[in-house]
Amino acid sequence: MSDIIRLLPDHVANQIAAGEVVQRPASVVKELLENAIDARASQVKLIVKDAGKTLIQVIDDGIGMSDTDARLCFERHATSKINTADDLFRINTKGFRGEALASIAAVAQVELKSRTENSETGTSIKIEGSNVLSQEVTVTPKGTSILVKNLFFNIPARRNFLKSNQVEIRHIIDEFQRVALAHPEIAFTFLNNGSEVFQLPGSNLRQRIVNLFGAKTNEKLVPVSEETPVVTISGFIQKPEFAKKSRNEQFFFANNRFIKSGYLHHAVMNAFEGLLKEGMQPGYFIYLELNPATIDVNIHPTKTEIKFEDEHTIYALLRSAVKHSLGQFNITPVLDFERDNNLETPYAYKDKTPVFPQIEVDKDFNPFKENNFSKASRKPFKKEVTASWEGLYAGLKDEKIKTTAPDFIWEIEVESEEVSGEIDFSESEIVENREVFQLHNKYLVVPHKEGLMLINQNLAHQRILYEEILKNITVTRGSSQQLLLPLELDFNPDEIMILSEVKEQLEYSGFGFLEFGKEKITIEGIPVFMETFDIKAMLQQLIIAIRSEVPDSAFSQNDVLAKSLSETGAVKNGTSMAKEQQQYLVRKLFVCKDPAVSPQGKKIFSIISLNEIEYKFSN
Ligand code: ADP
Numbered sequence: 001m002s003d004i005i006r007l008l009p010d011h012v013a014n015q016i017a018a019g020e021v022v023q024r025p026a027s028v029v030k031e032l033l034e035n036a037i038d039a040r041a042s043q044v045k046l047i048v049k050d051a052g053k054t055l056i057q058v059i060d061d062g063i064g065m066s067d068t069d070a071r072l073c074f075e076r077h078a079t080s081k082i083n084t085a086d087d088l089f090r091i092n093t094k095g096f097r098g099e100a101l102a103s104i105a106a107v108a109q110v111e112l113k114s115r116t117e118n119s120e121t122g123t124s125i126k127i128e129g130s131n132v133l134s135q136e137v138t139v140t141p142k143g144t145s146i147l148v149k150n151l152f153f154n155i156p157a158r159r160n161f162l163k164s165n166q167v168e169i170r171h172i173i174d175e176f177q178r179v180a181l182a183h184p185e186i187a188f189t190f191l192n193n194g195s196e197v198f199q200l201p202g203s204n205l206r207q208r209i210v211n212l213f214g215a216k217t218n219e220k221l222v223p224v225s226e227e228t229p230v231v232t233i234s235g236f237i238q239k240p241e242f243a244k245k246s247r248n249e250q251f252f253f254a255n256n257r258f259i260k261s262g263y264l265h266h267a268v269m270n271a272f273e274g275l276l277k278e279g280m281q282p283g284y285f286i287y288l289e290l291n292p293a294t295i296d297v298n299i300h301p302t303k304t305e306i307k308f309e310d311e312h313t314i315y316a317l318l319r320s321a322v323k324h325s326l327g328q329f330n331i332t333p334v335l336d337f338e339r340d341n342n343l344e345t346p347y348a349y350k351d352k353t354p355v356f357p358q359i360e361v362d363k364d365f366n367p368f369k370e371n372n373f374s375k376a377s378r379k380p381f382k383k384e385v386t387a388s389w390e391g392l393y394a395g396l397k398d399e400k401i402k403t404t405a406p407d408f409i410w411e412i413e414v415e416s417e418e419v420s421g422e423i424d425f426s427e428s429e430i431v432e433n434r435e436v437f438q439l440h441n442k443y444l445v446v447p448h449k450e451g452l453m454l455i456n457q458n459l460a461h462q463r464i465l466y467e468e469i470l471k472n473i474t475v476t477r478g479s480s481q482q483l484l485l486p487l488e489l490d491f492n493p494d495e496i497m498i499l500s501e502v503k504e505q506l507e508y509s510g511f512g513f514l515e516f517g518k519e520k521i522t523i524e525g526i527p528v529f530m531e532t533f534d535i536k537a538m539l540q541q542l543i544i545a546i547r548s549e550v551p552d553s554a555f556s557q558n559d560v561l562a563k564s565l566s567e568t569g570a571v572k573n574g575t576s577m578a579k580e581q582q583q584y585l586v587r588k589l590f591v592c593k594d595p596a597v598s599p600q601g602k603k604i605f606s607i608i609s610l611n612e613i614e615y616k617f618s619n
């Protein structure tokens with residue numbers, strides 16, 4: 001048999017390597033930003049168009065490249081950062097593999113301009129799909145500009161694999177934030193489709209965090225600092241009362257490189273033990289300085305996972321440093337409700353299932369037994385639900401309602417505007433007079449032609465709202481209840497970006513925005529269906545949902561939005577409802593397209609057949 005082994009041509013090898021290094025536009029952003037930092041830039045500008053799919057440009061004022069280096073940097077394993085394998089153990093640059101530019105040039109059209117301080121003229125190189133198209137002398141400022149156009153232009157399969165612009169830009173923002181946090185002393189600008197997303201002057205860490213996450217962050221930060229021979233720990237944690245349900249303000253850096261570590265996260269969570277409500281996540285920005293020889297950054301191609309020589313010690317030191325900070329700043333488990341309205345969302349969002357441990361269904365409940373009756377009517381945590389329910393009924397005009405229940409954080413006065421039309425009574429298997437009976441503030445019991453129907457009130461309302469919201473977004477605009485006082489809510493810039501993606505849909509579902517700023521939105525109207533007035537929590541939950549569901553098309557985004565709003569907007573289990581509300585819910589449920597399952601796929605009702613009932617009396 002003849003020999004069959006061949007060496008792959010460089011451009012093929014580069015494309016294969018690119019598969020590892022360049023997964024999406026955000027990977028290019030990361031590599032280019034890191035190169036700029038390694039080149040000791042003090043100002044870095046990132047420009048992207050179409051979420052980086054058509055253009056990514058990074059301009060720095062760093063050391064630049066000579067003519068030869070400018071050509072060489074696109075070769076595989078071309079790096080100025082290590083010479084020998086031993087250097088791997090003293091790495092203090094971001095890059096060292098010499099693969100990034102070769103990989104990027106293999107799968108995109110790249111234009112590089114660069115000039116060193118000592119050279120009068122610079123070099124301009126055009127390269128696409130690993131082919132150098134031109135190299136010229138050019139006039140350019142000191143430093144380097146790399147422009148990456150039409151990523152994956154030569155690999156349609158990978159280009160098609162890219163997600164929607166919203167998803168890709170989110171990945172880019174993540175990478176940008178990580179790099180910007182690792183280097184607060186460097187000034188960064190970030191433009192997306194011509195508009196400025198971030199403008200970060202070189203500053204200290206606290207200022208950088210505030211510039212990235214909003215002015216409100218300042219008061220949340222508590223410094224952490226611990227110096228030991230093994231590791232130096234610095235940075236900030238956020239006070240426990242500002243914990244959120246999302247994990248997007250949790251950052252670890254090792255020698256100024258962003259890292260992911262479930263193990264270290266556990267150490268921090270351990271230190272916070274007893275200070276957080278179930279499912280809440282503290283924010284942290286923690287920096288570890290270690291001897292580079294004691295960490296291995298080489299184990300993962302994108303280098304976010306690293307190995308520590310002495311993991312256990314670092315775990316213990318980190319935990320005690322965080323504990324120390326929490327103690328030193330007198331942070332006690334007392335939750336201050338005045339300060340953050342997010343905290344008191346009356347149910348856990350974690351698994352997206354409303355859980356009410358207080359409610360137990362008494363299986364032996366006998367409505368005809370006197371004692372039981374009084375037990376059943378003792379409402380575990382009765383709240384007054386008035387506003388939105390009344391809003392649902394036609395004919396209310398200018399009625400001012402003040403909610404007083406303790407878990408309605410906002411004391412808002414609402415004024416109902418136009419209210420949607422009459423309720424459709426049409427089909428239903430439910431017997432005509434619609435006797436409804438509420439069981440344990442959780443189930444609605446309804447006579448049914450085959451027996452008895454049990455309806456979960458929360459899931460039923462979710463289904464009703466879900467269909468209503470979807471209809472509002474896609475067909476008819478929903479009604480709005482005007483707030484007497486506009487409500488100002490602060491968000492982080494990246495949260496605002498997510499909300500602005502769905503601003504139109506929110507408006508269609510009944511939200512009215514007076515102002516949609518960079519860190520603040522002002523709300524003047526809310527959908528009539530809203531059962532909760534904790535609007536901030538509702539929007540926070542929506543942000544989490546959009547972030548985690550990674551919607552790819554307009555349709556699925558509407559679906560995510562409708563699911564999230566219906567979940568937060570629905571009447572909770574444990575809420576006592578007036579007779580008319582119960583009847584309304586039942587009627588409305590059975591005009592839904594899909595009354596049997598909740599938007600999250602849970603069973604809404606169950607029928608106990610006459611046979612089953614008769615069986616119970618059979619002996
Ligand atoms: P690595 O960063 O792993 O060395 P890259 O492919 O990212 O590999 O870059 C190759 C080389 O090109 C770098 O080692 C560096 O010498 C040079 N280089 C890349 N980007 C820049 C830049 N923005 N400024 C100066 N030199 C750069």
Ligand code: MG
Pocket residue numbers: 031034035094095096098100101
């Ligand atoms: Mg690099």
